[in-house]
Amino acid sequence: MYRLTDKPIELNELLAFVGDPAAGAAATFIGTTRDNNEGRSILSLDYEAYPGMAEQEMARLGEEAEEKWQITRMAMVHRIGNVPIGEASVIIAVSAPHRDDAFKACRYAIDELKKRVPIWKKETYRGGEVWIGSQTGERFTTPPTIGS
Amino acid sequence: MYRLTDKPIELNELLAFVGDPAAGAAATFIGTTRDNNEGRSILSLDYEAYPGMAEQEMARLGEEAEEKWQITRMAMVHRIGNVPIGEASVIIAVSAPHRDDAFKACRYAIDELKKRVPIWKKETYRGGEVWIGSQTGERFTTPPTIGS
Amino acid sequence: MKIRVKLFAMLRERAGTGDAFQEIPEGSTVKDLWDKLRRDHAGLSGVEMKLLYAVNSEYVALDHRLADGDEVAFIPPVSGG
Amino acid sequence: MKIRVKLFAMLRERAGTGDAFQEIPEGSTVKDLWDKLRRDHAGLSGVEMKLLYAVNSEYVALDHRLADGDEVAFIPPVSGG
Numbered sequence: 001m002y003r004l005t006d007k008p009i010e011l012n013e014l015l016a017f018v019g020d021p022a023a024g025a026a027a028t029f030i031g032t033t034r035d036n037n038e039g040r041s042i043l044s045l046d047y048e049a050y051p052g053m054a055e056q057e058m059a060r061l062g063e064e065a066e067e068k069w070q071i072t073r074m075a076m077v078h079r080i081g082n083v084p085i086g087e088a089s090v091i092i093a094v095s096a097p098h099r100d101d102a103f104k105a106c107r108y109a110i111d112e113l114k115k116r117v118p119i120w121k122k123e124t125y126r127g128g129e130v131w132i133g134s135q136t137g138e139r140f141t142t143p144p145t146i147g148s
Numbered sequence: 149m150y151r152l153t154d155k156p157i158e159l160n161e162l163l164a165f166v167g168d169p170a171a172g173a174a175a176t177f178i179g180t181t182r183d184n185n186e187g188r189s190i191l192s193l194d195y196e197a198y199p200g201m202a203e204q205e206m207a208r209l210g211e212e213a214e215e216k217w218q219i220t221r222m223a224m225v226h227r228i229g230n231v232p233i234g235e236a237s238v239i240i241a242v243s244a245p246h247r248d249d250a251f252k253a254c255r256y257a258i259d260e261l262k263k264r265v266p267i268w269k270k271e272t273y274r275g276g277e278v279w280i281g282s283q284t285g286e287r288f289t290t291p292p293t294i295g296s
Numbered sequence: 297m298k299i300r301v302k303l304f305a306m307l308r309e310r311a312g313t314g315d316a317f318q319e320i321p322e323g324s325t326v327k328d329l330w331d332k333l334r335r336d337h338a339g340l341s342g343v344e345m346k347l348l349y350a351v352n353s354e355y356v357a358l359d360h361r362l363a364d365g366d367e368v369a370f371i372p373p374v375s376g377g
Numbered sequence: 378m379k380i381r382v383k384l385f386a387m388l389r390e391r392a393g394t395g396d397a398f399q400e401i402p403e404g405s406t407v408k409d410l411w412d413k414l415r416r417d418h419a420g421l422s423g424v425e426m427k428l429l430y431a432v433n434s435e436y437v438a439l440d441h442r443l444a445d446g447d448e449v450a451f452i453p454p455v456s457g458g
Contacts, residue, residue: 011159019180021234026178027254029247031377035169047376048305050369053353054376078376086169090377099177103255106175110247110377118350118369119376120305131306133373134345179458195457196386198450201434202457226457238458258458266431266450267457268386279387281454282426 001075002058004049014075014093023072023095027102029110031090033083037132043124047080047089050118054078061112065094068108069101076109078119089121149223150206152197162223162241171220171243175250177258179238181231185280191272195228195237198266202226209260213242216256217249224257226267237269297322297364299329305372307347310339320362326351327358329368345372378403378445380410386453388428391420401443407432408439410449426453
Protein backbone atom coordinates (compact mmCIF):
# COMPACT_ATOMS: atom_id res chain seq x y z
CA MET A 1 0.00 0.00 0.00
CA TYR A 2 1.72 3.16 -1.27
CA ARG A 3 -0.52 6.17 -1.12
CA LEU A 4 -0.90 9.93 -0.83
CA THR A 5 -3.84 11.32 1.12
CA ASP A 6 -5.17 14.74 2.03
CA LYS A 7 -6.92 13.35 5.13
CA PRO A 8 -5.52 12.21 8.48
CA ILE A 9 -3.52 8.99 8.05
CA GLU A 10 -5.13 6.01 9.74
CA LEU A 11 -2.40 3.94 11.37
CA ASN A 12 -4.82 1.10 12.04
CA GLU A 13 -5.51 0.83 8.33
CA LEU A 14 -1.81 0.37 7.60
CA LEU A 15 -1.45 -2.18 10.40
CA ALA A 16 -4.44 -4.15 9.13
CA PHE A 17 -2.82 -4.19 5.71
CA VAL A 18 0.56 -5.50 6.90
CA GLY A 19 -0.88 -7.89 9.52
CA ASP A 20 -0.38 -11.58 8.79
CA PRO A 21 -0.55 -14.68 11.00
CA ALA A 22 2.93 -15.67 9.76
CA ALA A 23 4.48 -12.28 10.67
CA GLY A 24 5.53 -12.05 14.30
CA ALA A 25 6.89 -8.52 14.13
CA ALA A 26 5.76 -5.15 12.85
CA ALA A 27 7.81 -1.96 12.97
CA THR A 28 6.26 1.39 12.26
CA PHE A 29 7.53 4.90 11.80
CA ILE A 30 5.30 7.90 12.37
CA GLY A 31 6.55 11.31 11.33
CA THR A 32 4.58 14.11 12.97
CA THR A 33 4.60 17.81 12.31
CA ARG A 34 6.49 19.76 14.96
CA ASP A 35 5.70 23.14 16.37
CA ASN A 36 9.22 24.42 15.80
CA ASN A 37 12.26 24.09 13.56
CA GLU A 38 15.68 25.43 14.48
CA GLY A 39 14.17 27.57 17.17
CA ARG A 40 11.50 29.16 15.02
CA SER A 41 7.85 28.73 15.93
CA ILE A 42 5.88 27.09 13.12
CA LEU A 43 2.36 28.34 12.44
CA SER A 44 1.41 25.84 9.77
CA LEU A 45 2.78 23.13 7.50
CA ASP A 46 1.87 22.19 3.96
CA TYR A 47 3.03 19.28 1.86
CA GLU A 48 2.99 19.11 -1.93
CA ALA A 49 3.69 16.00 -3.99
CA TYR A 50 4.15 14.96 -7.58
CA PRO A 51 1.18 12.56 -7.70
CA GLY A 52 1.82 9.35 -9.58
CA MET A 53 5.58 9.60 -9.42
CA ALA A 54 5.54 9.88 -5.61
CA GLU A 55 3.58 6.63 -5.17
CA GLN A 56 5.72 4.98 -7.81
CA GLU A 57 8.95 5.90 -6.01
CA MET A 58 7.49 4.71 -2.71
CA ALA A 59 6.58 1.36 -4.27
CA ARG A 60 10.04 1.10 -5.78
CA LEU A 61 11.83 1.57 -2.50
CA GLY A 62 9.42 -0.96 -0.98
CA GLU A 63 10.55 -3.46 -3.60
CA GLU A 64 14.18 -2.67 -2.80
CA ALA A 65 13.47 -3.38 0.86
CA GLU A 66 11.90 -6.71 -0.09
CA GLU A 67 15.08 -7.65 -1.91
CA LYS A 68 17.29 -6.70 1.02
CA TRP A 69 15.29 -8.17 3.92
CA GLN A 70 12.71 -10.88 4.52
CA ILE A 71 9.59 -8.82 5.00
CA THR A 72 5.95 -9.82 4.74
CA ARG A 73 4.32 -6.56 3.70
CA MET A 74 4.97 -2.83 3.70
CA ALA A 75 2.57 0.11 3.80
CA MET A 76 3.52 3.75 3.33
CA VAL A 77 1.15 6.70 3.33
CA HIS A 78 2.16 10.36 3.06
CA ARG A 79 -0.23 13.17 3.78
CA ILE A 80 -0.39 16.19 1.48
CA GLY A 81 -1.94 19.63 1.83
CA ASN A 82 -2.16 21.34 5.20
CA VAL A 83 -1.15 19.14 8.14
CA PRO A 84 -2.05 20.52 11.57
CA ILE A 85 0.78 20.58 14.14
CA GLY A 86 1.16 17.28 15.96
CA GLU A 87 -0.52 15.17 13.30
CA ALA A 88 1.17 12.50 11.21
CA SER A 89 2.66 13.61 7.91
CA VAL A 90 3.91 10.12 7.05
CA ILE A 91 3.39 6.62 8.42
CA ILE A 92 5.30 3.51 7.38
CA ALA A 93 4.45 0.02 8.64
CA VAL A 94 6.45 -3.12 7.88
CA SER A 95 5.65 -6.66 8.97
CA ALA A 96 8.12 -9.53 8.95
CA PRO A 97 8.62 -12.94 10.50
CA HIS A 98 11.48 -11.49 12.57
CA ARG A 99 11.99 -8.09 14.12
CA ASP A 100 15.44 -7.40 12.72
CA ASP A 101 14.05 -7.39 9.17
CA ALA A 102 11.04 -5.30 10.17
CA PHE A 103 13.18 -2.62 11.84
CA LYS A 104 15.78 -2.42 9.07
CA ALA A 105 13.22 -2.26 6.26
CA CYS A 106 11.21 0.41 8.07
CA ARG A 107 14.30 2.51 8.65
CA TYR A 108 15.39 2.10 5.04
CA ALA A 109 11.95 3.16 3.81
CA ILE A 110 11.83 6.44 5.72
CA ASP A 111 15.47 7.27 4.96
CA GLU A 112 14.97 6.71 1.23
CA LEU A 113 11.60 8.46 1.19
CA LYS A 114 13.27 11.57 2.52
CA LYS A 115 15.97 11.36 -0.14
CA ARG A 116 14.05 10.74 -3.30
CA VAL A 117 10.27 10.63 -3.17
CA PRO A 118 9.03 13.84 -4.82
CA ILE A 119 7.28 15.47 -1.86
CA TRP A 120 7.95 18.95 -0.47
CA LYS A 121 7.24 20.61 2.84
CA LYS A 122 6.52 24.29 3.35
CA GLU A 123 6.79 25.76 6.83
CA THR A 124 4.96 28.98 7.59
CA TYR A 125 6.26 31.24 10.37
CA ARG A 126 5.08 34.61 11.51
CA GLY A 127 6.35 36.84 8.74
CA GLY A 128 7.39 34.28 6.17
CA GLU A 129 7.43 30.82 4.74
CA VAL A 130 10.10 28.42 3.58
CA TRP A 131 10.09 25.45 1.24
CA ILE A 132 12.29 23.07 3.20
CA GLY A 133 15.17 21.80 1.09
CA SER A 134 15.09 24.82 -1.22
CA GLN A 135 16.54 27.35 1.19
CA THR A 136 19.27 29.44 -0.36
CA GLY A 137 22.01 31.52 1.17
CA GLU A 138 19.90 34.66 0.95
CA ARG A 139 17.49 33.47 3.70
CA PHE A 140 14.41 34.54 1.73
CA THR A 141 11.00 34.83 3.29
CA THR A 142 8.10 34.79 0.85
CA PRO A 143 9.63 34.51 -2.63
CA PRO A 144 8.29 36.77 -5.37
CA THR A 145 5.74 35.13 -7.64
CA ILE A 146 6.20 35.86 -11.33
CA GLY A 147 3.26 35.38 -13.69
CA SER A 148 3.79 32.90 -16.52
CA MET B 149 4.10 3.95 30.70
CA TYR B 150 5.30 0.46 31.60
CA ARG B 151 2.47 -1.95 32.05
CA LEU B 152 1.17 -5.52 31.97
CA THR B 153 -2.38 -6.16 30.80
CA ASP B 154 -4.63 -9.17 30.31
CA LYS B 155 -6.68 -7.33 27.68
CA PRO B 156 -5.87 -6.44 24.06
CA ILE B 157 -3.15 -3.79 23.93
CA GLU B 158 -4.38 -0.47 22.57
CA LEU B 159 -1.70 0.98 20.31
CA ASN B 160 -3.48 4.32 20.14
CA GLU B 161 -3.24 4.63 23.91
CA LEU B 162 0.55 4.21 23.74
CA LEU B 163 0.82 6.69 20.88
CA ALA B 164 -1.26 9.24 22.74
CA PHE B 165 1.07 8.82 25.70
CA VAL B 166 4.28 9.37 23.72
CA GLY B 167 2.87 12.09 21.44
CA ASP B 168 4.35 15.55 21.92
CA PRO B 169 4.40 18.66 19.74
CA ALA B 170 8.18 18.78 20.11
CA ALA B 171 8.67 15.18 18.97
CA GLY B 172 8.79 14.81 15.21
CA ALA B 173 9.30 11.06 15.15
CA ALA B 174 7.76 8.00 16.74
CA ALA B 175 8.94 4.44 16.24
CA THR B 176 6.87 1.51 17.37
CA PHE B 177 7.38 -2.21 17.62
CA ILE B 178 4.46 -4.60 17.67
CA GLY B 179 5.10 -8.23 18.48
CA THR B 180 2.22 -10.45 17.41
CA THR B 181 1.54 -14.10 18.14
CA ARG B 182 2.30 -16.33 15.18
CA ASP B 183 0.45 -19.43 14.08
CA ASN B 184 3.61 -21.49 13.84
CA ASN B 185 7.08 -21.90 15.32
CA GLU B 186 9.81 -23.95 13.69
CA GLY B 187 7.27 -25.63 11.45
CA ARG B 188 4.88 -26.62 14.22
CA SER B 189 1.31 -25.34 14.16
CA ILE B 190 0.46 -23.37 17.30
CA LEU B 191 -3.01 -23.79 18.79
CA SER B 192 -2.71 -21.22 21.55
CA LEU B 193 -0.27 -18.97 23.39
CA ASP B 194 -0.11 -17.95 27.00
CA TYR B 195 2.12 -15.43 28.71
CA GLU B 196 3.01 -15.37 32.39
CA ALA B 197 4.87 -12.55 34.14
CA TYR B 198 6.36 -11.73 37.51
CA PRO B 199 4.13 -8.73 38.23
CA GLY B 200 5.90 -5.82 39.86
CA MET B 201 9.35 -6.89 38.81
CA ALA B 202 8.37 -7.07 35.13
CA GLU B 203 7.16 -3.45 35.08
CA GLN B 204 10.18 -2.39 37.12
CA GLU B 205 12.61 -3.98 34.64
CA MET B 206 10.73 -2.39 31.74
CA ALA B 207 10.99 1.02 33.38
CA ARG B 208 14.68 0.44 34.04
CA LEU B 209 15.49 -0.32 30.43
CA GLY B 210 13.45 2.72 29.45
CA GLU B 211 15.70 4.82 31.68
CA GLU B 212 18.76 3.25 30.08
CA ALA B 213 17.41 4.21 26.66
CA GLU B 214 16.91 7.77 27.88
CA GLU B 215 20.55 7.91 28.88
CA LYS B 216 21.75 6.57 25.55
CA TRP B 217 19.52 8.53 23.16
CA GLN B 218 17.56 11.76 23.09
CA ILE B 219 14.03 10.49 23.41
CA THR B 220 10.88 12.30 24.46
CA ARG B 221 8.82 9.45 25.94
CA MET B 222 8.59 5.68 25.89
CA ALA B 223 5.62 3.36 26.41
CA MET B 224 5.82 -0.41 26.74
CA VAL B 225 2.89 -2.73 27.36
CA HIS B 226 3.07 -6.53 27.49
CA ARG B 227 0.01 -8.71 27.43
CA ILE B 228 -0.30 -11.68 29.78
CA GLY B 229 -2.65 -14.66 29.89
CA ASN B 230 -4.00 -16.17 26.72
CA VAL B 231 -3.23 -14.17 23.57
CA PRO B 232 -5.19 -15.22 20.46
CA ILE B 233 -3.12 -15.86 17.31
CA GLY B 234 -2.41 -12.69 15.37
CA GLU B 235 -2.92 -10.32 18.30
CA ALA B 236 -0.23 -8.16 19.87
CA SER B 237 1.69 -9.67 22.77
CA VAL B 238 3.86 -6.59 23.20
CA ILE B 239 3.87 -3.03 21.91
CA ILE B 240 6.62 -0.46 22.38
CA ALA B 241 6.32 3.16 21.28
CA VAL B 242 9.09 5.74 21.46
CA SER B 243 8.90 9.39 20.50
CA ALA B 244 11.89 11.62 19.87
CA PRO B 245 12.79 14.88 18.16
CA HIS B 246 14.69 12.86 15.53
CA ARG B 247 14.03 9.48 14.00
CA ASP B 248 17.47 7.99 14.58
CA ASP B 249 16.98 8.19 18.35
CA ALA B 250 13.41 6.86 18.13
CA PHE B 251 14.44 3.83 16.08
CA LYS B 252 17.49 2.97 18.18
CA ALA B 253 15.68 3.32 21.51
CA CYS B 254 12.75 1.23 20.28
CA ARG B 255 15.06 -1.51 19.07
CA TYR B 256 17.01 -1.45 22.31
CA ALA B 257 13.80 -1.73 24.32
CA ILE B 258 12.50 -4.85 22.59
CA ASP B 259 15.94 -6.50 22.51
CA GLU B 260 16.44 -5.93 26.23
CA LEU B 261 12.87 -6.88 27.11
CA LYS B 262 13.42 -10.26 25.51
CA LYS B 263 16.65 -10.73 27.45
CA ARG B 264 15.70 -9.78 30.94
CA VAL B 265 12.12 -8.80 31.68
CA PRO B 266 10.59 -11.68 33.66
CA ILE B 267 7.89 -12.80 31.23
CA TRP B 268 7.42 -16.29 29.81
CA LYS B 269 5.59 -17.66 26.81
CA LYS B 270 3.95 -21.07 26.58
CA GLU B 271 3.08 -22.45 23.16
CA THR B 272 0.43 -25.15 22.93
CA TYR B 273 0.50 -27.55 19.99
CA ARG B 274 -1.66 -30.53 19.21
CA GLY B 275 -0.36 -33.08 21.69
CA GLY B 276 1.82 -30.91 23.90
CA GLU B 277 2.98 -27.59 25.18
CA VAL B 278 6.33 -25.89 25.65
CA TRP B 279 7.55 -23.05 27.82
CA ILE B 280 9.73 -21.18 25.35
CA GLY B 281 13.22 -20.66 26.71
CA SER B 282 12.98 -23.65 29.07
CA GLN B 283 13.18 -26.37 26.45
CA THR B 284 15.64 -29.10 27.41
CA GLY B 285 17.37 -31.70 25.31
CA GLU B 286 14.69 -34.26 26.11
CA ARG B 287 12.07 -32.48 23.95
CA PHE B 288 9.35 -32.88 26.58
CA THR B 289 5.72 -32.32 25.87
CA THR B 290 3.57 -31.60 28.92
CA PRO B 291 5.88 -31.78 31.94
CA PRO B 292 4.70 -33.78 34.95
CA THR B 293 3.20 -31.65 37.71
CA ILE B 294 4.30 -32.58 41.21
CA GLY B 295 2.12 -31.52 44.12
CA SER B 296 3.77 -29.31 46.73
CA MET C 297 7.41 18.95 -30.08
CA LYS C 298 4.79 19.56 -27.45
CA ILE C 299 6.05 18.92 -23.92
CA ARG C 300 4.10 19.02 -20.66
CA VAL C 301 6.07 20.81 -17.95
CA LYS C 302 5.53 20.17 -14.25
CA LEU C 303 7.00 22.49 -11.63
CA PHE C 304 6.80 21.93 -7.89
CA ALA C 305 7.11 23.71 -4.57
CA MET C 306 9.32 26.78 -4.81
CA LEU C 307 9.78 26.39 -8.58
CA ARG C 308 6.01 26.38 -9.05
CA GLU C 309 5.63 29.51 -6.93
CA ARG C 310 8.46 31.29 -8.72
CA ALA C 311 7.11 30.46 -12.16
CA GLY C 312 3.53 31.21 -11.17
CA THR C 313 2.41 27.89 -12.65
CA GLY C 314 2.97 24.21 -11.92
CA ASP C 315 1.56 22.70 -15.07
CA ALA C 316 2.01 24.07 -18.59
CA PHE C 317 2.73 23.06 -22.17
CA GLN C 318 5.80 24.14 -24.09
CA GLU C 319 6.70 23.92 -27.78
CA ILE C 320 10.35 23.04 -28.28
CA PRO C 321 12.37 21.98 -31.33
CA GLU C 322 12.90 18.34 -32.32
CA GLY C 323 16.03 16.93 -30.61
CA SER C 324 15.83 19.16 -27.53
CA THR C 325 17.18 17.91 -24.22
CA VAL C 326 15.96 18.49 -20.68
CA LYS C 327 18.63 21.19 -20.43
CA ASP C 328 17.33 22.97 -23.52
CA LEU C 329 13.85 23.00 -22.00
CA TRP C 330 15.14 24.29 -18.68
CA ASP C 331 17.08 27.09 -20.39
CA LYS C 332 13.91 28.10 -22.25
CA LEU C 333 11.89 28.14 -19.02
CA ARG C 334 14.48 30.37 -17.39
CA ARG C 335 14.31 32.79 -20.28
CA ASP C 336 10.48 32.83 -20.12
CA HIS C 337 10.14 33.17 -16.34
CA ALA C 338 12.16 35.81 -14.58
CA GLY C 339 11.42 34.07 -11.28
CA LEU C 340 13.25 30.94 -12.42
CA SER C 341 16.35 32.67 -13.72
CA GLY C 342 17.77 33.16 -10.23
CA VAL C 343 17.23 29.56 -9.12
CA GLU C 344 20.50 28.12 -7.93
CA MET C 345 19.41 25.04 -6.00
CA LYS C 346 20.34 21.61 -7.28
CA LEU C 347 17.44 20.15 -9.24
CA LEU C 348 16.50 16.66 -10.29
CA TYR C 349 14.72 15.93 -13.56
CA ALA C 350 12.07 13.34 -14.35
CA VAL C 351 10.64 12.42 -17.72
CA ASN C 352 7.38 10.50 -17.60
CA SER C 353 7.92 9.97 -13.85
CA GLU C 354 11.42 8.49 -14.14
CA TYR C 355 14.53 10.35 -13.00
CA VAL C 356 16.79 11.25 -15.94
CA ALA C 357 20.00 13.19 -16.57
CA LEU C 358 20.04 16.78 -17.77
CA ASP C 359 21.17 15.73 -21.27
CA HIS C 360 18.23 13.34 -21.73
CA ARG C 361 16.70 13.84 -25.19
CA LEU C 362 12.98 14.55 -25.16
CA ALA C 363 10.23 13.12 -27.34
CA ASP C 364 6.91 14.63 -28.41
CA GLY C 365 4.30 14.27 -25.66
CA ASP C 366 6.81 13.79 -22.83
CA GLU C 367 5.94 15.02 -19.35
CA VAL C 368 8.99 16.70 -17.83
CA ALA C 369 9.19 17.46 -14.12
CA PHE C 370 11.67 19.84 -12.53
CA ILE C 371 12.18 18.60 -9.01
CA PRO C 372 13.68 20.83 -6.32
CA PRO C 373 15.33 19.16 -3.31
CA VAL C 374 12.66 16.92 -1.78
CA SER C 375 11.62 17.32 1.84
CA GLY C 376 8.93 14.75 2.53
CA GLY C 377 8.69 12.83 5.77
CA MET D 378 13.70 -16.95 58.74
CA LYS D 379 10.47 -16.85 56.80
CA ILE D 380 10.99 -16.43 53.05
CA ARG D 381 8.39 -16.00 50.33
CA VAL D 382 9.22 -18.12 47.29
CA LYS D 383 8.01 -17.27 43.79
CA LEU D 384 8.27 -19.80 40.98
CA PHE D 385 7.33 -19.12 37.38
CA ALA D 386 6.47 -20.84 34.14
CA MET D 387 7.92 -24.34 33.92
CA LEU D 388 9.30 -24.17 37.49
CA ARG D 389 5.85 -23.30 38.80
CA GLU D 390 4.28 -26.19 36.94
CA ARG D 391 6.98 -28.62 38.07
CA ALA D 392 6.66 -27.59 41.70
CA GLY D 393 2.88 -27.47 41.58
CA THR D 394 2.93 -24.02 43.18
CA GLY D 395 4.13 -20.57 42.23
CA ASP D 396 3.86 -18.85 45.58
CA ALA D 397 4.78 -20.39 48.94
CA PHE D 398 6.50 -19.64 52.23
CA GLN D 399 9.61 -21.47 53.42
CA GLU D 400 11.33 -21.53 56.80
CA ILE D 401 15.12 -21.53 56.42
CA PRO D 402 17.96 -21.06 58.91
CA GLU D 403 19.51 -17.66 59.65
CA GLY D 404 22.40 -16.95 57.23
CA SER D 405 21.02 -19.00 54.34
CA THR D 406 21.82 -18.00 50.76
CA VAL D 407 19.73 -18.20 47.60
CA LYS D 408 21.60 -21.41 46.82
CA ASP D 409 20.65 -22.95 50.18
CA LEU D 410 17.01 -22.14 49.52
CA TRP D 411 17.16 -23.60 46.03
CA ASP D 412 18.76 -26.81 47.33
CA LYS D 413 15.97 -27.11 49.88
CA LEU D 414 13.30 -26.62 47.19
CA ARG D 415 14.86 -29.32 45.06
CA ARG D 416 14.79 -31.72 48.02
CA ASP D 417 11.15 -30.88 48.74
CA HIS D 418 9.86 -31.00 45.15
CA ALA D 419 10.75 -34.01 43.03
CA GLY D 420 9.69 -32.04 39.95
CA LEU D 421 12.43 -29.46 40.55
CA SER D 422 15.26 -31.91 41.15
CA GLY D 423 15.69 -32.62 37.46
CA VAL D 424 15.75 -28.96 36.39
CA GLU D 425 18.91 -28.28 34.42
CA MET D 426 18.13 -24.97 32.72
CA LYS D 427 20.08 -21.88 33.64
CA LEU D 428 18.13 -19.86 36.19
CA LEU D 429 18.28 -16.27 37.34
CA TYR D 430 17.52 -15.22 40.88
CA ALA D 431 15.79 -12.13 42.20
CA VAL D 432 15.42 -10.98 45.78
CA ASN D 433 12.73 -8.38 46.36
CA SER D 434 12.52 -7.89 42.58
CA GLU D 435 16.25 -7.27 42.02
CA TYR D 436 18.48 -9.74 40.26
CA VAL D 437 21.12 -11.20 42.62
CA ALA D 438 23.84 -13.86 42.53
CA LEU D 439 23.33 -17.39 43.80
CA ASP D 440 25.43 -16.72 46.92
CA HIS D 441 23.31 -13.73 47.97
CA ARG D 442 22.54 -13.96 51.70
CA LEU D 443 18.83 -13.80 52.56
CA ALA D 444 17.05 -11.83 55.27
CA ASP D 445 13.84 -12.58 57.09
CA GLY D 446 10.82 -11.55 55.03
CA ASP D 447 12.63 -11.59 51.68
CA GLU D 448 10.75 -12.49 48.53
CA VAL D 449 12.90 -14.79 46.39
CA ALA D 450 12.04 -15.47 42.77
CA PHE D 451 13.51 -18.30 40.70
CA ILE D 452 13.46 -17.13 37.14
CA PRO D 453 13.73 -19.58 34.24
CA PRO D 454 14.99 -18.26 30.88
CA VAL D 455 12.62 -15.45 29.94
CA SER D 456 10.71 -15.49 26.66
CA GLY D 457 8.60 -12.35 26.57
CA GLY D 458 8.06 -10.35 23.43
